[in-house]
Amino acid sequence: MRVLIVEDDAETAEYISSSLNALGHTYEVASDGKQAFLQALDSDFDVMIVDRMLPKLDGLALVKSIRSADVKTPIIFLSAMNGLHDRIDGLEAGADDYLVKPFAFSELSARLMALTRRPPMQSEPTTLKVADLEVNLIAHTVTRGGQEIAVQPREYRLLVHLMRNEGRVVTRTMLLEAVWDFHFDPKTNVVETHISRLRQKIDKPFIKDLIHTVRGFGYSLHA
Amino acid sequence: MLNMKIPWSGLRSTSTKLSLQFALLYSVLVALMFFGAYRLSIYEIRDRTFDQMRADAQTLMGVYADHGADRLTEHVKALQTVNFENSRIFLLLDGNGRTVSGNILEIDLAAVTGDDVQFIPVDDIEIDGDLEDEVTGYWLTQTRIGPFEFIQGTGDHVGSEVVEALGVALFIGSVLAIAAGLLAGVWVGKITEKRIVDISNTLDRVSTGDLQARIPISNGASDDLSRVSESVNATLGRLETLLETQQQISNDIAHDLRTPLQRLRQRLERLESQSQPDPSEAGSALAEVEDIITTFNALLRIAQVEAGDQRARFEKVDLDTVAETVFEVFEPSAENQSQVLRLTRSPSAALVLGDRALLLQLASNLIENALRHCPAGTTIDVTVDAGDEHATLIIADDGPGIPVKDHERVFRRFFRGDKSRSSSGHGLGLSMVRAIAALHEADVELSDNEPGLKVRIAFRRL
Numbered sequence: 001m002r003v004l005i006v007e008d009d010a011e012t013a014e015y016i017s018s019s020l021n022a023l024g025h026t027y028e029v030a031s032d033g034k035q036a037f038l039q040a041l042d043s044d045f046d047v048m049i050v051d052r053m054l055p056k057l058d059g060l061a062l063v064k065s066i067r068s069a070d071v072k073t074p075i076i077f078l079s080a081m082n083g084l085h086d087r088i089d090g091l092e093a094g095a096d097d098y099l100v101k102p103f104a105f106s107e108l109s110a111r112l113m114a115l116t117r118r119p120p121m122q123s124e125p126t127t128l129k130v131a132d133l134e135v136n137l138i139a140h141t142v143t144r145g146g147q148e149i150a151v152q153p154r155e156y157r158l159l160v161h162l163m164r165n166e167g168r169v170v171t172r173t174m175l176l177e178a179v180w181d182f183h184f185d186p187k188t189n190v191v192e193t194h195i196s197r198l199r200q201k202i203d204k205p206f207i208k209d210l211i212h213t214v215r216g217f218g219y220s221l222h223a
Numbered sequence: 224m225l226n227m228k229i230p231w232s233g234l235r236s237t238s239t240k241l242s243l244q245f246a247l248l249y250s251v252l253v254a255l256m257f258f259g260a261y262r263l264s265i266y267e268i269r270d271r272t273f274d275q276m277r278a279d280a281q282t283l284m285g286v287y288a289d290h291g292a293d294r295l296t297e298h299v300k301a302l303q304t305v306n307f308e309n310s311r312i313f314l315l316l317d318g319n320g321r322t323v324s325g326n327i328l329e330i331d332l333a334a335v336t337g338d339d340v341q342f343i344p345v346d347d348i349e350i351d352g353d354l355e356d357e358v359t360g361y362w363l364t365q366t367r368i369g370p371f372e373f374i375q376g377t378g379d380h381v382g383s384e385v386v387e388a389l390g391v392a393l394f395i396g397s398v399l400a401i402a403a404g405l406l407a408g409v410w411v412g413k414i415t416e417k418r419i420v421d422i423s424n425t426l427d428r429v430s431t432g433d434l435q436a437r438i439p440i441s442n443g444a445s446d447d448l449s450r451v452s453e454s455v456n457a458t459l460g461r462l463e464t465l466l467e468t469q470q471q472i473s474n475d476i477a478h479d480l481r482t483p484l485q486r487l488r489q490r491l492e493r494l495e496s497q498s499q500p501d502p503s504e505a506g507s508a509l510a511e512v513e514d515i516i517t518t519f520n521a522l523l524r525i526a527q528v529e530a531g532d533q534r535a536r537f538e539k540v541d542l543d544t545v546a547e548t549v550f551e552v553f554e555p556s557a558e559n560q561s562q563v564l565r566l567t568r569s570p571s572a573a574l575v576l577g578d579r580a581l582l583l584q585l586a587s588n589l590i591e592n593a594l595r596h597c598p599a600g601t602t603i604d605v606t607v608d609a610g611d612e613h614a615t616l617i618i619a620d621d622g623p624g625i626p627v628k629d630h631e632r633v634f635r636r637f638f639r640g641d642k643s644r645s646s647s648g649h650g651l652g653l654s655m656v657r658a659i660a661a662l663h664e665a666d667v668e669l670s671d672n673e674p675g676l677k678v679r680i681a682f683r684r685l
Contacts, residue, residue: 085533085536100520102512102516104509104513153551154551154552180548180551180552180583181548181579181580181583182552182583182584182587183580184524184580184583184584184587185517185520186552186553186587186591187591187595187652188553188556188591188594188595189556190552190553190555190556193555193556193559194552194555197555
């Protein structure tokens with residue numbers, strides 16, 4: 001995938017670009033807002049990584065300009081600002097996700113993947129299917145190999161989120177945000193506990209595991 | 224700018240200047256008023272004199288009509304005898320213009336012709352007898368009585384004693400009033416000046432770093448200056464708290480990050496010296512960084528909440544849904560530790576004005592705190608209740624509890640009861656709870672659950 005990295009700190013830009021390169025992605029780097037705006041209009045990217053504080057045109061204004069130019073490329077904000085409402089401001093400006101510095105590259109790459117492969121859904125599907133696991137989104141039922149599995153509402157929501165991101169890595173933080181709207185890190189390893197409960201029902205009685213732990217990254221549901 | 228000294232001497236102070244200006248204005252007004260009164264009284268006395276002359280002329284006309292010329296002559300003579308030192312002068316002329324009676328020896332009759340009262344200087348008349356020293360002229364009238372011409376006049380000195388006495392009284396009065404005005408002005412100025420000096424001195428002390436300085440406020444006075452003083456004091460109070468918070472944050476960061484930073488440094492040094500870097504060493508270093516970031520974020524977040532700027536974005540939040548979400552998140556963890564987490568919803572809607580994300584964190588921190596400090600077998604009750612005025616969130620456990628003497632201290636940053644500092648958690652959870660509660664103007668109350676700990680957060684209900 002092709003990534004536009006808008007970052008004025010050379011070292012951070014180099015860290016992101018070399019890590020992306022190692023994963024086989026291509027990239028361009030812009031070190032100020034104006035240049036980034038021109039690059040964003042000039043060529044097609046799959047995703048843009050935009051630092052919030054930039055010379056010439058700051059990140060928030062840049063994203064607004066890109067969106068008003070009708071460029072719909074997914075954008076993820078990187079910010080050293082941890083203000084409680086900076087995230088909301090960023091999303092309101094037109095960004096699709098928001099990540100606070102300092103961050104681990106695993107978190108960034110998982111979020112990039114989630115953004116780029118978001119399917120352009122024309123209509124909401126009524127069922128989700130991964131291998132022999134099936135979720136009926138209308139009846140709220142879960143079956144595997146034709147066998148119905150009773151899940152609690154919280155397990156159902158977690159499962160649906162994992163299935164919608166089939167094959168992609170979903171980090172702990174992403175799950176906390178998406179499933180429970182938690183924008184802080186609980187000290188208790190609640191995500192691990194919930195995943196393990198879900199595994200008990202979805203994977204344990206069957207031969208092949210579908211929920212995989214990606215060490216140092218998070219979880220991924222795939223055949 | 225900070226150390227600027229303002230000269231408060233004498234006339235340079237605004238308040239004194241202002242009071243003097245008002246006193247001066249007051250003096251001018253009083254003087255004008257008294258001068259007006261003086262002039263008015265002169266006219267009033269003159270009017271009375273004229274009235275009396277007219278009345279006398281009427282009497283004489285009556286006497287002539289009823290009793291004839293002889294009685295008229297007698298009357299004019301009688302008027303002369305009651306006269307004192309020629310304050311009034313008379314002349315009765317017959318049809319031929321000859322003097323019948325009177326103390327006017329010679330007069331230019333042409334000057335007196337007409338109905339109006341005329342003023343004739345004393346030099347233009349010759350009068351029989353001595354004159355008062357003060358007289359400068361006479362007010363004269365001429366009346367026709369049958370064939371006679373009656374001329375009478377009143378000296379302009381008549382009533383001047385009264386006017387003079389009045390003038391003196393008015394003058395003394397003015398002087399006293401002006402003096403009082405000036406004194407009051409200066410006095411008020413001095414008092415105001417002293418209070419302004421108090422304010423200025425206080426601000427000087429603040430600018431040199433004494434944040435505890437406050438403007439003295441005299442009780443009872445509720446004028447504009449004391450209102451200004453009160454709001455300055457309130458601002459100083461807020462400033463002091465903010466600075467304390469700021470100081471607290473730097474202390475906290477130094478306090479809690481130094482040790483993990485030291486460990487991180489050791490690991491990195493070890494990695495550097497290794498020819499074949501040990502991946503587990505790098506992993507530990509990364510974990511250390513994670514830990515540092517978590518603590519750092521928690522501290523900054525508390526500081527942000529304490530600064531209180533997100534109140535502008537408050538919205539309606541249902542405490543029940545907050546409790547339900549948090550219950551859902553932690554229930555499996557409790558079960559794993561053989562603890563029972565129970566939820567009791569409010570019988571009626573428990574709506575409050577707040578920040579949903581922060582309220583989620585408040586509830587999470589309280590539950591995590593209970594989960595961490597209670598042994599297996601304990602029950603943790605999460606209860607939401609809505610009363611008339613308050614919506615409350617109660618987290619109660621039947622674990623070991625906290626000694627009452629520590630109830631206040633647990634809210635301090637990094638307080639961890641008797642446990643060693645190596646235990647899990649950063650000792651920041653309850654500080655965050657208190658900060659969030661304070662932001663929502665909610666009361667936090669710790670009590671003995673007999674056994675265990677009961678934390679009750681009371682919000683104002685919508």
